Amino acid sequence: MVRRPYYEKQGMNKGAWSAEEDKILINYVKIHGEGKWGRPAQNAGLKRCARSCRLRWLNYLRPGIKRGNITEDEEDLIIRLHRLLGNRWALIAGRLPGRTDNEIKNYWNTILAKKCGSFSPQSCVRKVNHEEETAQCRNHGSMNNFDLVNVDQPSVAGMSGIPVLPQEEKHCFVDKGIGLMNNSCSIDNQGLFSSLLVGDDGDENHPSFLMNIDNDNDFIMGLPDMDSLLFPGNRTVHEDNNYDIFGGYDKNNVMSSSPYDTTSDDQVVRVETEVMHDQQPSLHVELKKLAMFLDFEDEWKET
DNA sequence: AAGGTGCGCAACCGCCGGAGG
DNA sequence: GCCTCCGGCGGTTGCGCACCT
Numbered sequence: 001m002v003r004r005p006y007y008e009k010q011g012m013n014k015g016a017w018s019a020e021e022d023k024i025l026i027n028y029v030k031i032h033g034e035g036k037w038g039r040p041a042q043n044a045g046l047k048r049c050a051r052s053c054r055l056r057w058l059n060y061l062r063p064g065i066k067r068g069n070i071t072e073d074e075e076d077l078i079i080r081l082h083r084l085l086g087n088r089w090a091l092i093a094g095r096l097p098g099r100t101d102n103e104i105k106n107y108w109n110t111i112l113a114k115k116c117g118s119f120s121p122q123s124c125v126r127k128v129n130h131e132e133e134t135a136q137c138r139n140h141g142s143m144n145n146f147d148l149v150n151v152d153q154p155s156v157a158g159m160s161g162i163p164v165l166p167q168e169e170k171h172c173f174v175d176k177g178i179g180l181m182n183n184s185c186s187i188d189n190q191g192l193f194s195s196l197l198v199g200d201d202g203d204e205n206h207p208s209f210l211m212n213i214d215n216d217n218d219f220i221m222g223l224p225d226m227d228s229l230l231f232p233g234n235r236t237v238h239e240d241n242n243y244d245i246f247g248g249y250d251k252n253n254v255m256s257s258s259p260y261d262t263t264s265d266d267q268v269v270r271v272e273t274e275v276m277h278d279q280q281p282s283l284h285v286e287l288k289k290l291a292m293f294l295d296f297e298d299e300w301k302e303t
Numbered sequence: 304a305a306g307g308t309g310c311g312c313a314a315c316c317g318c319c320g321g322a323g324g
Numbered sequence: 325g326c327c328t329c330c331g332g333c334g335g336t337t338g339c340g341c342a343c344c345t
Contacts, residue, residue: 016314017313037330056313087334087335102334106313
């Protein structure tokens with residue numbers, strides 16, 4: 001005999017919520033706060049199960065919810081985060097304030113999946129914007145001439161390589177963000193991914209959806225082990241704050257034909273962490289870096 | 304105008320894990 | 325350790341609407 005779920009109770013309403021039900025739920029949350037979803041039904045006369053109440057609140061009634069009109073920037077970010085994280089909608093939504101995981105999931109399934117031609121994160125970004133971005137990058141001198149680190153990393157979210165910026169770009173790209181790569185997997189205040197995703201605090205020119213990852217432990221902890229993700233091999237962290245990243249890559253997979261081929265058996269990429277604090281790249285540049293970062297796999301494949 | 308079709312999105316469902324008794 | 329409750333997550337469903345024929 002199959003036990004019925006706890007929430008499956010006789011007499012509960014299902015389907016679309018009425019305005020009256022919304023009102024009751026809003027009033028209930030106003031008084032009691034979020035988190036006690038089992039009570040509205042009993043306390044407020046709402047014939048809805050706890051889960052339905054929670055869902056309705058989180059996806060529709062909660063203050064600050066943005067509905068529709070997903071901007072190009074948001075779309076771009078969704079695509080890239082999806083590529084990075086896969087179908088982890090809650091995590092992706094966490095990067096887009098006002099957007100719910102449900103909305104992003106729906107948007108992906110109905111719009112982006114078609115746009116991208118498949119559900120495969122690996123194939124997504126380039127199909128959408130590759131030519132345009134490539135053209136843009138050509139016009140953006142400092143974004144050219146990536147060197148490649150031969151770290152093959154095919155296992156997670158399609159990321160298979162780490163772009164290493166030209167010397168003049170390293171500072172603003174890596175900055176102190178190398179903290180991401182240390183063994184504690186912590187991100188300090190100017191983390192690598194922060195530098196990719198996050199604008200300068202207080203700069204109102206930065207769209208709000210670019211939430212700061214800094215100090216967002218939930219987000220960080222939600223990610224795969226970024227250490228192993230980015231650098232599957234051994235690496236050492238020197239006390240002098242220079243970091244040697246030993247590519248633990250499968251040498252058979254190294255694309256030796258790459259024009260950026262820097263492969264050698266003892267390939268070591270030394271990322272200098274001297275910081276130029278006055279070098280605050282613009283949002284556009286940062287997004288572009290993220291784009292290049294995430295697009296890197298395709299560059300790799302094409303070479 | 305009426306019926307068919309496709310699409311977008313809100314809502315539901317199954318599963319999982321944590322908390323507490 | 326077991327059970328129940330609950331919250332969270334991702335996958336799926338189905339309703340309502342717009343568009344097409």
